[in-house]
Amino acid sequence: MRKSPSVSPTAARVSRRSLLAGGGATLSAAAIGLLAGAPSLLGARAARASDPSADARILNTALAAEHEAVAAYQVGAESGLLAKDALDLAVQFQGHHKEHAELLARTVRALGGAPADPRSEYAFPVDQLQSQTDVLRFAAGLEKGAVSAYLGAVPLFGNRDLAKAAASILGDEAMHWSVLRYILGENPVPVAFVS
Amino acid sequence: MRRGAVCGAVLALAGVAFVAALAAGGDPTRAAELDAGREVYDRCLACHAIGYDRVGPRHCGLFGRRAGSVPGFPYSDAMRRSGIVWGPESLDAFLRDPPGFVPGTHMTWAGIPEPDARSQLIAWLAFATAPSRCGPAAAP
Secondary structure (H helix, E strand, C coil): CCCCCCECCCCECCCHHHHHCCCCCCCCHHHHHHHHCHHHHHHHHHHHCCCHHHHHHHHHHHHHHHHHHHHHHHHHHHCCCCCHHHHHHHHHHHHHHHHHHHHHHHHHHHCCCCCCCCCCCCCCCHHHCCCHHHHHHHHHHHHHHHHHHHHHHHHHCCCHHHHHHHHHHHHHHHHHHHHHHHHCCCCCCCCCCCC | CCHHHHHHHHHHHCCCHHHHHHHCCCCHHHHHHHHHHHHHHHHHCCCCCCCCCCCCCCCCCCCCCECCCCCCCCCCHHHHCCCCECCHHHHHHHHHCHHHHCCCCCCCCCCCCCHHHHHHHHHHHHHHCCHHHHCCCCCC
């Protein structure tokens, strides 16, 4: 990951340029099958979708959250607080979020919408991040929230293929949350059901 | 970062059961309700924070605020035009089914079907978003 000079000591403001400079996402075949292949899926099954623009709105909200997650991991990676193993993990998870964002943007376009762009800057509570534990706990909270966000989005899709794809991302976010909890010394799977 | 944002971050990120206990003034039932509400608020953390705007707008000062009125936040037209003023009743209706209550909202989330969880969350929000705790005048 490349360094960005844009993290201030009091509030992390990550420039869009630094995020884009982090490298493009490499799309897995499976992911392409799920979402990047969405145009063909949509073509075959779009009749089931009651309102493609509503589906695009759901995806765009998720996309905005993925952009923010990429920025948040950038802050963690540049904090200087993470040991190598934790840093490697953070960069890997950030890569997943980049892949999610790329695929969500592509699908929004396939639905005829305009994908949300990353913000020019983000504000994070860097004052509260004083140790590796703080950074990992912050990331775990965001990942837990992401699980809830996707869980709340899945039933709203008119197109069930998109619901399936969103559920696939949900599973990835849940793995992130679980691994982060494990590293923090917490029960990695504290509940049988997520909410 | 503004002091309010820091305070909001503390409330949102830290283990704040002790804060709830203090706010409850020794009432264990009230403390349990606030602590449960803070846990429900975890569901919101993909998009929201108390003290600063994220994918969703900041929650500090929520009660009594007109929907769609945080300066500079890019709301949907639907939210800006909703005419909602946030309070316990409007929050309960919105949180039960956000897209149903405000069709066209960017909060594309199915909501919280459990009445108890909504009630706990609203109690927590009433506590944590009070400007005296999260606004510019909040103690550091």
